[in-house]
Amino acid sequence: MNIFLTLDYELFFAQDSGTVERSIIEPTNALLNVVDKFMIKLNFFVDSGYLEKLKMYKDEYPALQKDYDLITSQIYELDKSGHDIQLHIHPHWEDVVYDDEKWIMDTSRYRLHKFNPSEINDIVYRYKKALTDIVGEKVFAYRAGGWCIQPFGKLKDALKKHHIKLDSTLYADGYKNNSTHYFDFRGMPKSSFWNFEDDPMVIDENGFFTEVPIASMKISPLFYIKYALAKKLNPQLHKIYGDGKGVGREREDNIRMLTSFTPAVASLDGYRMSYLQKMLDLYHRDVTKEHFVVMGHPKAQNRYSIEALHKFLSDNHTKHNFTTYSQEFGSLL
Numbered sequence: 001m002n003i004f005l006t007l008d009y010e011l012f013f014a015q016d017s018g019t020v021e022r023s024i025i026e027p028t029n030a031l032l033n034v035v036d037k038f039m040i041k042l043n044f045f046v047d048s049g050y051l052e053k054l055k056m057y058k059d060e061y062p063a064l065q066k067d068y069d070l071i072t073s074q075i076y077e078l079d080k081s082g083h084d085i086q087l088h089i090h091p092h093w094e095d096v097v098y099d100d101e102k103w104i105m106d107t108s109r110y111r112l113h114k115f116n117p118s119e120i121n122d123i124v125y126r127y128k129k130a131l132t133d134i135v136g137e138k139v140f141a142y143r144a145g146g147w148c149i150q151p152f153g154k155l156k157d158a159l160k161k162h163h164i165k166l167d168s169t170l171y172a173d174g175y176k177n178n179s180t181h182y183f184d185f186r187g188m189p190k191s192s193f194w195n196f197e198d199d200p201m202v203i204d205e206n207g208f209f210t211e212v213p214i215a216s217m218k219i220s221p222l223f224y225i226k227y228a229l230a231k232k233l234n235p236q237l238h239k240i241y242g243d244g245k246g247v248g249r250e251r252e253d254n255i256r257m258l259t260s261f262t263p264a265v266a267s268l269d270g271y272r273m274s275y276l277q278k279m280l281d282l283y284h285r286d287v288t289k290e291h292f293v294v295m296g297h298p299k300a301q302n303r304y305s306i307e308a309l310h311k312f313l314s315d316n317h318t319k320h321n322f323t324t325y326s327q328e329f330g331s332l333l
Contacts, residue, residue: 001280002291014247015245022242023299047093048128061098072134086325089112091145124161151199167211173218227270242301267296268309
C-alpha cells in the first residue's frame with residue numbers, strides 16, 4: 001500500500017496564533033528526526049497566505065523578517081531534501097493584519113468561496129507563486145483550508161488555470177456546516193483515487209483533476225474519553241509543541257462526538273496516533289484501496305505523537321511504500 005504522510009504547515013487561527021519557532025519550525029524538525037531514520041519523505045501542504053502576509057510586512061517589522069527567513073529557509077531545505085511541497089489555502093489571511101506585536105485574525109472569510117471569481121483567481125496565483133518562488137515549478141497538488149472545497153465549481157477555473165491538478169481534501173462521510181465551514185463528503189466514491197471535472201464527489205474518467213482522499217474511519221466516543229483520561233494522567237506527554245490556541249469546536253460537534261460514532265481522518269496529531277495502525281490494517285485488507293493518506297499538523301505534535309510515529313514507521317516501513325504526491329502522480333506536472 002502507498003502511504004502518504006501529509007502535514008498542513010500552518011500557524012493557529014485564533015487570536016493567539018503562536019510563534020513560528022514553536023508552532024512550525026521545532027515540531028517540523030522533531031518529525032524530520034523520526035522520518036529521516038527510515039529515509040521516508042513527507043508531504044507538506046504549506047499555508048501560503050501566511051507567506052504572503054510575512055512578505056507584505058517583513059520590511060516594516062524586523063520580527064516578521066526573522067519569521068519569513070525561518071519559514072522560507074525551512075521550506076527550501078525540505079524541498080532540497082526530497083520532501084514534497086504543495087499548496088494549502090486559508091484565504092482569511094487576506095483580511096489579517098499585524099498590530100506591531102501579533103496577528104489580528106479575522107476568519108469571516110475563512111472559505112475561498114467568500115471571494116468573487118477574480119479574487120479567487122488572484123489568490124490562487126499569488127499563493128502558488130509564493131511557493132514556486134522557493135521550490136520552483138513543482139507545485140501541482142492542493143488541500144483546501146478546513147476541507148472547504150465545495151461547491152467546487154467556484155474554484156475550478158482558477159485551479160485549472162494555474163495548473164493545480166490534484167486534490168487531497170475529501171474524507172469519507174466528512175460533514176460540517178457552520179458559520180465558517182461548509183463541506184459534505186457523505187456518499188464519496190469508495191476508490192482510493194479518481195479523476196473528476198466539476199465535482200470531486202463525482203468520478204469523471206476524462207476529468208482534468210485527480211482526487212486522492214484522506215483515509216478515515218468512524219471512531220467511538222470512547223476514544224475521546226480515553227484521550228481525556230490520558231491527558232489528565234500525563235499532561236506533559238500530551239502537551240502540544242505549538243504555543244498558540246486553536247479555534248474551538250462548536251458545542252454541537254462536541255455533543256456528537258461524545259454520543260455517536262463519528263468519522264475521523266487518519267492523523268499524525270497527538271492521541272489520534274493511537275488508532276492509526278488499526279485504520280491502516282482496515283485499509284490494507286480492503287482490495288479496493290491502493291493509497292492511504294494520513295494528515296497532520298506540525299503545531300499539533302507532542303511527545304506522544306512523535307514516539308507513536310517512530311513505532312508506526314518501525315512496524316510498517318518495510319511492509320508498505322511511504323511516498324509523495326510527486327513520486328506517485330508526478331506525471332500530472
